[in-house]
Amino acid sequence: MITQTHINIHVLAFGQIVDIIGQSTINYQTPNTLSAFKKRIENDYPLLSKISYRIAINKKLALEDTAIIEADELALLPPFSGG
Amino acid sequence: MAINWKRYERQIILPNFGLVQQEKLAKAKILVVGAGGLGCPTLLYLAAAGIGQIGIIDFDTVAESNLHRQILYTSKDIGSNKAIVAGEKITMAYPDCLVKTYAEKLDEKNASLIFTNYDLILDGCDNFETRYLIDEVCKQQNIPWIYASVSRFEGQVSVFNLPDANGIKAYYTNLFADKLSNESVLNCAETGVLGVLPGIIGNMQALEAIKVLSQIGQPLANILLTFNGLNNQIYTTQIV
Numbered sequence: 001m002i003t004q005t006h007i008n009i010h011v012l013a014f015g016q017i018v019d020i021i022g023q024s025t026i027n028y029q030t031p032n033t034l035s036a037f038k039k040r041i042e043n044d045y046p047l048l049s050k051i052s053y054r055i056a057i058n059k060k061l062a063l064e065d066t067a068i069i070e071a072d073e074l075a076l077l078p079p080f081s082g083g
Numbered sequence: 084m085a086i087n088w089k090r091y092e093r094q095i096i097l098p099n100f101g102l103v104q105q106e107k108l109a110k111a112k113i114l115v116v117g118a119g120g121l122g123c124p125t126l127l128y129l130a131a132a133g134i135g136q137i138g139i140i141d142f143d144t145v146a147e148s149n150l151h152r153q154i155l156y157t158s159k160d161i162g163s164n165k166a167i168v169a170g171e172k173i174t175m176a177y178p179d180c181l182v183k184t185y186a187e188k189l190d191e192k193n194a195s196l197i198f199t200n201y202d203l204i205l206d207g208c209d210n211f212e213t214r215y216l217i218d219e220v221c222k223q224q225n226i227p228w229i230y231a232s233v234s235r236f237e238g239q240v241s242v243f244n245l246p247d248a249n250g251i252k253a254y255y256t257n258l259f260a261d262k263l264s265n266e267s268v269l270n271c272a273e274t275g276v277l278g279v280l281p282g283i284i285g286n287m288q289a290l291e292a293i294k295v296l297s298q299i300g301q302p303l304a305n306i307l308l309t310f311n312g313l314n315n316q317i318y319t320t321q322i323v
Contacts, residue, residue: 012318014309015234016274024314052263056320061258061307063323075318077309079259080232080239082276083121083209 004031009068011041012075020047021076035065037074053078087179091133104297105133111296114138114201116189116217118169120152120281121231121288122207126169127155128289130177134296137173138201140185141166152278189213194220203295204228205288211263218243218255227295230255231288235274236312238284240303241322242291247305253322258307280312 011028013021030037034055042049055062056075068074088095091105111134115122118141130137145153145160145168153165160168170184185197189208198204198220206217206228214230221228227245231238243254287310294300309318 014311014318015237024311052259052261054258059319060321061323075320077307077320079211079263080234080237081209081211081263082233082274083117083119083207083231083281 004036006030007032007068007070007072009037009071010073012073014076015078015080016051017048017053017076017078020045020051030068032068033065034062034068037068041076048076051078086133090179094132099299100297104299107297108133108293109135111203112136112138112201113203113205113292113296114140114197115205115207116140116213117207117209118153118155118165119143119149119207119209120233120276120278121285122165122169122205123153123155124282124285125205125207125289125292126173127176128286129292130173130180130182132289132293134180134292136181136183138183138185138197139166139169139173140187140189140197141169142186142188152276152281154282189216191216195224198224198226201226203292205292206230206232207285207288214255215262222254229288229291229295231284233276233281233284236277236280238280238287238310238312239307240284240287240291240310241307242295242303245295245302245304248301251305251323253305257323277312283312284310 006029008029011026013024018024030040054077058073086105095101095105115126118139143165144162145156145165147161155169155172164186166184166186170182174182194216217228221244228243230241244252246252291302294302305322307320307322
């Protein structure tokens, strides 16, 4: 059986995602791929799955599923519409 | 066109800025889409900075709930078209700036015809439909555009369709490829916005416009900047 590695990362929330998560930064334990992180955080905070947002890993927008490593910084960026 | 040295002396004497850059601003033609919370400060500061020609497009009328942040307007302007009022006030304050107003909604029919007259577009709109249209028409016509948007105490700014140091251009569709609808995201009317916030973000947008037009510094090409007014944090991320 393949065991999934769990790592500790920093999550930054922006816009309405701060309301969903309850704070603007959290330390978070996650499996070590972006897709597994997304699945886990949307399971922990179900409202996230109902909104649009992009994820940046260490200040670069993630284009596809990728590995994440210990102490990575993941930002959850929703669109803003106000002008 | 002769530059009024006295008027712009304080920015002409800046290191890395001079008469050549001031002349570039004087020759520039910019279009501000939306004369609201973002449009008011960008219009005021860019006209004051010496931009030669400014277009203003907005179909909306001034409402009392706009006045805490849309600083070009007063109670007397309630009910009047924003583009027309903004145009009159900018012309009165900065007579050297040639202003053209469009009291209409930007749509697929008029966007190409209007955009072709301008070097740079500033997005001060409040909806995704218009933003995707700006993105598309600017791509077709190869015009750079400056995105900004606000929500509560936060704002986003970026420069699209302008090559970064590596020659890579980003578009709004690189940020949010799926066509977002206004229903999917809360707007100012629903979430509220601190009046000063679009003032700050609109001025960041004006600064980017000056950098792009005068070719100084490093514009936010291919970079999304997020500013949080509550904790003064700035977060930047590379888009592509």
